[in-house]
Amino acid sequence: MNNIKHFAFFWIGGDISIPSYLVRSILQTYSNDVNIIFLTDKKTPNINGVTNTIRSNLSKDIMIARLQAYSKLKINEQVIFLDADSLVIGKVDMLPSNEELIIFRRKKENIFINNMYPEWYPEFKNKTFDEMMPFLFGAIVTNSKLSYKIFLLLLEIAKKLPTRFHRWYGDQYSLKIAVDDKLIPFQEYNFNDYINIIRDESELEKPSKKILTFKGKNSKNFIKDAYEKFIIKF
Numbered sequence: 001m002n003n004i005k006h007f008a009f010f011w012i013g014g015d016i017s018i019p020s021y022l023v024r025s026i027l028q029t030y031s032n033d034v035n036i037i038f039l040t041d042k043k044t045p046n047i048n049g050v051t052n053t054i055r056s057n058l059s060k061d062i063m064i065a066r067l068q069a070y071s072k073l074k075i076n077e078q079v080i081f082l083d084a085d086s087l088v089i090g091k092v093d094m095l096p097s098n099e100e101l102i103i104f105r106r107k108k109e110n111i112f113i114n115n116m117y118p119e120w121y122p123e124f125k126n127k128t129f130d131e132m133m134p135f136l137f138g139a140i141v142t143n144s145k146l147s148y149k150i151f152l153l154l155l156e157i158a159k160k161l162p163t164r165f166h167r168w169y170g171d172q173y174s175l176k177i178a179v180d181d182k183l184i185p186f187q188e189y190n191f192n193d194y195i196n197i198i199r200d201e202s203e204l205e206k207p208s209k210k211i212l213t214f215k216g217k218n219s220k221n222f223i224k225d226a227y228e229k230f231i232i233k234f
Contacts, residue, residue: 002093002094003030003091003092003093003094004078004079004080004092004093004094004095004141005030005033005034005035005077006034006035006037006075006077006078006079006080007026007034007035007036007037007079007080007082007088008036008037008038008039008070008073008079008080008081008082009022009036009037009038009039009081009082009083009084009086010039010040010065010066010069010070010081010084011038011039011040011044011047011084012040012041012043012044012058012062012065013044014044014045016044016045016047018084018085018220018223019038019047019084020047020048020049021087021223021224021227022082022084022085022086022087022088023036023038023047023048023049023050024049024227024231025087025088025089025227025230025231026049026088027049028231029088029089029090029091029231030088030091034051035051035052035075036049036050036051036052037050037051037052037053037054037073037075037079038050038052038053038054039054039056039069039070039072039073040053040054040055040056040058040069041055041056041057041058041065041069042055042056042057054069054072054073056068056069056072059166061163061166061167061170062166062167062168063158063165063166063167063168063169063170063171064155064158064159064166064170066137066171067151067154067155067158067170067171067174068155070148070151071148071149071151071152071155072148073148074145074146074148075142075144075145076144076145077143077144078094078095078141078142078143079141079142079147080092080139080140080141081139081140081141081142082138082139082211082213083137083138083139083213085213085214085219085220085223086138086139086195086211086212086213086214087211087212087223087226087227087230087231088210088211089207089210089211089212089230089231090209090210091210092194092210092211095141095187095189097141097143097187098143098187099143099185099186099187100142100143100144100146100147100150100184100185100186101140101141101142101143101147101150101184101185101186101187102140102141102142102143102186102187102188102189103135103140103141103175103179103186103187103188103189104135104136104139104140104188104189104190104191104194104195105134105135105136105188105189105190105191106129106130106133106134106135106136106191107190107191107192108130109128109129109130110128110130111128111129111130112126112127112128112129113127113128113129113132113133115127118167118168119164119167119168120164121164121169132173132176133169133172133173133176134176135172135175135176135179135188136172136191137171137172137175138195138213138215139191139194139195139211139213150178150184153178153183153184154171154174154175154178154184155174157174157177157178157183158170158171158173158174161173161174193209194209194210194211195209195211195212195213196208196209196211196212196213197213197214197215198212198213198214198215198219198222198226199214199215199216199219200218200219200222201222201225204222204225204226204229207230212226212230214226
C-alpha cells in the first residue's frame with residue numbers, strides 16, 4: 001500500500017519547540033520524501049524543515065483560527081492533518097476511502113466531560129465525550145483539493161456556536177453537528193487503530209502505532225524523550 005506523503009499541522013505562538021519535534025520526526029521517518037505544510041498566522045516564527053508555510057489573517061480565538069487555517073489548504077491527494085503535539089514514528093499507509101473526509105472516532109468509553117473546565121459548558125453537563133464529541137480533531141485525513149469546503153462548512157457552524165466554543169472544543173463540536181445533520185461526506189475509522197494517545201510516560205514503553213499524539217498538560221514533557229527514543233536512534 002502507498003504511504004501518505006502530505007502532512008499538515010496548525011500552530012500559532014512564539015514558542016515553536018513542540019511543532020518542531022513533529023516536523024523533525026516526519027523528516028527522519030520519511031527521509032525527506034514528504035510534503036510538510038505549516039498552517040499559521042502572520043506572526044508565528046518559521047519552522048525549519050517544513051516544505052510550505054501558509055500564513056493567513058486568523059481569528060484571535062484558537063478554534064476559529066484552526067478551521068480558518070485548515071480551509072486554506074488545497075491538495076488533490078491524501079493529506080493527514082495532525083495536532084502539532086504529535087510524532088510520526090513510522091510511514092503512514094494511505095487509508096482506502098472514496099469520501100472527501102476521513103475521521104477517527106474515540107474509543108467508546110463512559111468518560112464524563114468536566115463541564116466546568118476550562119470554563120462553563122452547560123451543554124456538557126452529565127454528558128460523556130462519546131455523546132458530545134465522539135470524533136477527535138487531532139488527526140483528520142482529506143482526499144482531494146475540494147476537501148477545503150468541508151472545513152469552511154465546519155467554520156460556519158463553529159461561528160454560530162456560543163463564543164466559549166470559539167476558544168475551546170469548537171472544532172470537535174462542529175464536526176459532531178455536521179455528522180449528526182448529515183452535512184458532510186465522510187468515512188469513519190477507529191482512532192486507536194491508527195494512533196497511540198500518550199497521557200503518561202508508561203504508555204511510551206511499547207507504542208504499537210505509527211503516530212503518537214500527546215494529550216494532557218503533563219504529557220508534553222514526554223515529547224522530547226519520545227523523539228529521542230523512537231526517532232534519533234534510527
